[in-house]
Amino acid sequence: MFEYAPAPESRSIVDIKPAYGLFVNGEWVDGEVRNKTVNPATEEVLAEVTWATESEVDTAVRAARAAYENVWSRMPGRERAKYLFRIARIIQERARELAVLESLDNGKPIRESRDVDVPLVAAHFFYYAGWADKLGYAGFGPDPRPIGVAGQVIPWNFPLLMLAWKIAPALACGNTVVLKPAETTPLTALVFAEICQEADLPPGVVNIVTGAGETGHALVSHPDVNKVAFTGSTEVGRAIAKSVAGTRKKVTLELGGKAANIVFDDAPIDQAVEGIVNGIFFNQGHVCCAGSRLLVQESVYDEVLAGLKRRMALLRVGDPLDKNTDIGAINSAAQLERIRTLSDIGAEEGAARWSPPCELPDRGFWFAPTIFTGVTQAHRIAREEIFGPVLSVLTFRTPAEAVEKANNTPYGLSAGVWTDKGSRILWTADRLRAGVVWANTFNKFDPASPFGGYKESGYGREGGRHGLEAYLDV
């Protein structure tokens, strides 16, 4: 491997304040409880952030209710649309700043925040902006109504993108929102609040309350919230589903996954290897739809494994702001601990562990890209979501066995299929119990394309025409 010269993106474009309050009713308000958010690549403290209390959440919900009743639900769709278009444009204009900030707070490579996250954020607002005055054509009746106040809780793996997935359709449909970003990645959501101000969005339509689990619990269990949208772990999703039992709250949940990536013997191996790498190492594997279980047909196992190891040795792990970096920092010490624990269990249970030689920085949270071979379906690393750059490799002999193994999980978010044979793709896709099937590609996202799971990966869809249903009273 030849050496690259460092190519760091400058962080001078971002202006991080020493401390942030809550964004409620169009204004910044100081909160009671403070916590720090750190750069996971350096452990440097980036800013102090408020952790909203129950009463502060209540204030935000009231602001959202007032904005819903008095302004947003009454505004013609064409006017709502223009606000969303305006927001999309500002995101494009501030794209570089948002990308750098996202990489600083999350640890993901700048190449991904710049080329994937932020462009998709802008695209998402553009897409749903166009729906705001066309809802009667969406297939949910001639005059579908909004639901009311949406309480939205998002994860740390794609902080700003998950915000866009939640806020854009909610606003397009005429709802107002109170959104809680993840406690380790609040900064881009707080800049988004500034963008709402810059767009002159009416006060109270978007409220951002930062905090941890208690803040999220206060939000989703607030009696005046009409709609709950959550992306995160299946464990928390289950608790939310229980907490809304007996209410009239509409709920959508986008939860965990353990996606199978199936490689048949006639697959274009080089492309498949690229897809496997992208499937599990994109965003450090902090992806609910990551292709974390590789199922290889026995006859091409050696060839695929050799190619995969060769390719993995070329992955560059390190400074998220370096434009050459492929794999950035693990988002938090807690997540790193979880990845380490499950990986150790994988080795203890008898799977063979391999990582390419790679030097990890001294400070920050890092985990080398890792594969386990000789994994069986009973192994915990084949059953539990690791949410890190760790791939379990299993084999199969027949297409029926591949489908059987792929579906042998309580999850059902995504799956991958690699083969040159069209009829085999469609046969396999038909049988996979997963909400998104990528055939001869992986980890592709688009605002026009619905995303969401089967089984314990949750319910409801985000994106596309289907994503409107989550925010309409239908």
Next chain:
Amino acid sequence: MSRLAVRKTYKLFIGGKFPRSESGRSYLVQDSNVALASRKDVRDAVVAARAAVKGWSGTTAYNRGQILYRVAEMLEGRRDQFVGLGEAPADVDAAIDRWVWYAGWSDKIAQVYGNANPVAGPYFNLSSPEPTGVVGMVAPPESALLGLVGVVAPAIVTGNTVVVLAAEGRPLPAVTLAEVLATSDLPGGVVNVLTGKVAETAPWLAAHMDVNALDLTGVADRELARSLEEAAADNLKRVVRPPATPVDWTADPGIARMTSFLETKTVWHPKGV
């Protein structure tokens, strides 16, 4: 001397057969002894429903539509029998027409509820609905036949299979409908009908880890509905809550009862030469 009538024994309907409750229990209702289903009957019914999923969801939409239409034909032939059980003639007619209505949906719902997605890149991208799997249901008590058809037909037309708890106070139309289903080419296990006490059996259905969705339309007791929804969360069942206002079962049902038990699958593939 006048002829002595042959009385009917009303039993459960599980896996296409008519067993008694394994518990050996029955209860007196509508002047008849009716099987009082147990926890084990619920589990047997779920096993039968699960076993039927692959075949029923794999059959063509055209074939499913034909079978639902056949149900309407069979029901029409037994119209008077349901009137004799105390169902209003207009409700029986509406129930027959409801099967016809849903029969026609079998090969149209995917066109109405699925679509191509114009993504920003060289990809084929298609979203299509698929059945959720096994649906547990509590039939609405206020309309023993029409209400039952109103919840069962939309779930099975798309390829789901069903375990339904019949209206506790009026189970005879449900058992008689099972006889209609059994003679309509509907594969065994697609619809399973249990009679008995809803408060006793529904919790087992709601907590069963091999049930994918729960329709609580027929649960009038709010506290029971809440506890069933809580139990359903353990494996994230899709839940249809009891309606906020009474349902008019004669009105156009719309597509929501079908889409509540559908999953959307989106398939991507690159375009290229």
